[in-house]
Amino acid sequence: MFLELKNLKKHFGEGDSRVDVLNGIELEMEKGEFCVLLGPSGSGKSTLLNIVGGIDRASEGSIVIAGEQTQGMNEKQLTMYRRKHLGYVFQMYNLIPNLTVQENIEVGAYLSEHPLPVEEIMTTLGLYDQRKKLPNQLSGGQQQRCAIGRAIVKNPDILLCDEPTGALDYNTSKEILKLIETVNQKYGNTVLMVTHNDAIRLMADRVLRLRDGRIRDNIKNTEKKRAEELEW
């Protein structure tokens, strides 16, 4: 198994003010799998994503990625773990405002020992013609494409996407989903995507529904749709 989560728990606060966010998550994912995490606000989706991404720590349980146990890692080891295995895409693009599109993608490439060719990524993402522009000269969709480029250029084992289409309109969202799909197929990265958009489940290999910190549904999607076929 490429990703294994065992009895993952997370709580905030203590005593009366204790809030349990994750209550014993169990999950196994294959390499190259596209998994969508659905659930209402406060269900623990982002917290789970952050723990898998090594930017938050679980209170209990274990995570194993490609054979590496992340629980018990110190900050430095976690940073190296993120550097080696993970790519992040957020709802906010968080691009560096005074670097061009190409340079923003190179920021990701710098972190990897074997990055993908930057030019190829830009072509795949349809950003080649925009490569010399600064983020403030791009549309929201283009900025998000650039953010995806920054995440995938280092060819991560897992691409973590936290509401990547949350700030985008319908058409742009579809474009972004198509890109993630392409990336997943072309480079074989495992994708874990948090979304509120129920329609996106149709393009995933696996759909997880969370509520009150528990996985209510863990469905393998046998009738997967392509991103461009999605409607919402």
Add this chain to the structure above:
Amino acid sequence: MKRKNPLRRRIFREIMGDKGKYLVIFILMIATISFISGYLVADGSMIKAYKDSFKKYKVEDGHFVTEEALTKVAKRHIEKEGVRLYNLSYVEKEATLGATVRMYSMRTTVNLACLMEGAYPAKQGEIAIDRMFADNNQLSVGDYLTFGAEKYKITGLVALPDYSALFENSNDTMFDAMKFGVAVVNRDEFLALSKEKRTNCYSWQWLEASKNEKEEKTRCDALMKVVNGQVELTDYVPRIMNQAINFTGEDLGNDRAMMIVLFYIIMIILAFVFALTTSNTIEKEAGVIGTLKASGFTARELISHYLVAPTFVTLISAVIGNILGYTVLKGVCVDMYYGSYSLPTYVTVWNLEAFVLTTIVPILMMLCIHLFLLSRKMRLSPLLFLRRDLSRKKKKRAANLSPAIPFFSRFRLRVLLQNRFHYVVLFLGIMISYLLLMFGMMLPSILDHYQNKIQENMFCKYQYLLKMPPSLNTDEFSMDTLFRYMKFAKGVQTKHKQAEKFSAYTLQTYEPNVMAEDILIYGLEPKSKYVPLDLSKDDVVITRAYAQKFSLKTGDRIRLKEKYEDTRYSFRITGILPYDTGLYVFMSRSHLNKVFDLGDDMFGGYFSNEKLTDLDEDYVGSIIDLDALTKVCRQLKLSMGELMYLVDVFAMLIFVVMIYILSKTIIEKNAQSISMAKILGYSGKEIARLYLMPTSFVVIGSMILSLPICDRGIRYIWQEMMKSKMKGWLPVYMDFSVYGKMLLLGIVAYGVVALLEMRKISKVPMDLALKNAE
């Protein structure tokens, strides 16, 4: 091959993208570094030039003045004592511009002149005058110096190493380079001049140098006795006692420690301001940093990245500052030295200490302060960055502000509280710049006050300090000596009824950490008409200036010693005379004569409100009148005028930069809220009221609060400076108008900054709030 970090490409763009902020920090750093570098280089070079001048210009080991010219036999006899004698006679003339000019023949053997400009006088009717005297009297090469009907063409400007401080007499309290100057003429001219009234002056140089000052003093005393045996001495000045030679050396480099401390303070403040702006950038870029950290950027990589801009700016400032320091500012500082002293030409000396202080130290300061800030910030988890939650403290509840407070006031209070750290730095910055400004503005007011106080405090219009000719300082009793005694005793008597005798004796202080100081002890007649003291037998009264300088009170003991000797004295203070402009001790004349074994009838001078015309001029060491007492003010104004102006400009620069950067930072920090307020429909004026008014309150409040703090601070600093760095006592005084001027300057400077900030507020785009909303 390892890919280079692409983040480095944004450094230059980051700097260019915030030109205003970086430019002002850059300018202030360059100004500070160049001034200090220039000062240290000038200081080092001038000290070297001064020290080297002793050998280079063959400076005498002392000189003496005789009634009659030395005979060859007498000269040979004296030279047997291991000295070589040189005739350095001179003629004094009153110049039409109201100054005394001491003229020498061109020097070829000892105390050689250093030609600063022009040429040496080649023929009669030509003269080369002291460079500083020329500057102070607006004379230059080609001008004419007139002495009544006689006219001399100035061919050159010179510096004489035995007059680096233009003391007319070594006994004078201060020199006056406006009313006294030295000059050289060619041999023929000098011979012609000598026909009038020539002073027979002889310089000596030891064939073998003394091991230390004590030995030098002993040798000088012994030599004086030998000279006395050969000729009638009227003056005898060993080099160790010659203020005209030593004063400059004692003063050079005195401000060094103060300058370095000032530099450190300014650099620390600048580093803090820079760190605040970096902190602001980090807050602004929290999302980006969070993403980078989440992607695997290490804290070290990010710290290094954010360290580059401040280090780069400091490094470039240091390089440019040092270049300016070595070229332009060095000249300014050298001019200040040349404005104070008649120093010879100098060669710029590479100063390693200046390089370290102005290059390595600022970079280290910047690195340390930034490293502290960045390592604290970058230790935060990526999640906190992504949530823009960079406060290390646990969230506190918002301060409870009463709803009774009007909305706008509450809003402003919240802005104040939210930016409290910025405002604390702003307050400190204003205080430092006010301290500097007050220092610059206070100096003229101190000098004016001192001048007024001198007038108020004068015991009498004229004090005549008598001078016993060195020829009487002999153990041999001969008819000749007796005759000289009788002549002296007659020459120092006056028939003026206003004249009141006093005894005088000079000792030296030896308190730890305080500069050794000559103290004049007066022995007063019972019920003196001039000094309001009625002293009984054992009374010892000191002036208030003395008490303040040495932190003394009635009942304490003053400890004094003979200069160059080990004999020490201790007196219990029985009273303090409210006299603020001089360090004196008073006791009864009989007491003084007894303590110093001077003989019952001995006296050292006269107090008088009228000129004593019947005293023999040869026995008058110095006349202390208003003109003599105010020499120090004139000299300080001349030498420090430029510095005062520089300090004022510099202080205002710091003031403006500090307010500009910090208020800009506050506005940038609140840009999103400002943008949102615009969307909500607030007018530019209302937004300015919300975001600029708190800064205005803090600036005005800081200015008002800084005044009393700086006042106390500057009084303390001044007193400490007077104690450790300067001789004499200039009482600290602040003219009330200084406060007004400082407030006015501060308000005008802030007004300009506020206008710039209002422009900045008006430029905050409305879509900023929407773009950055999560």
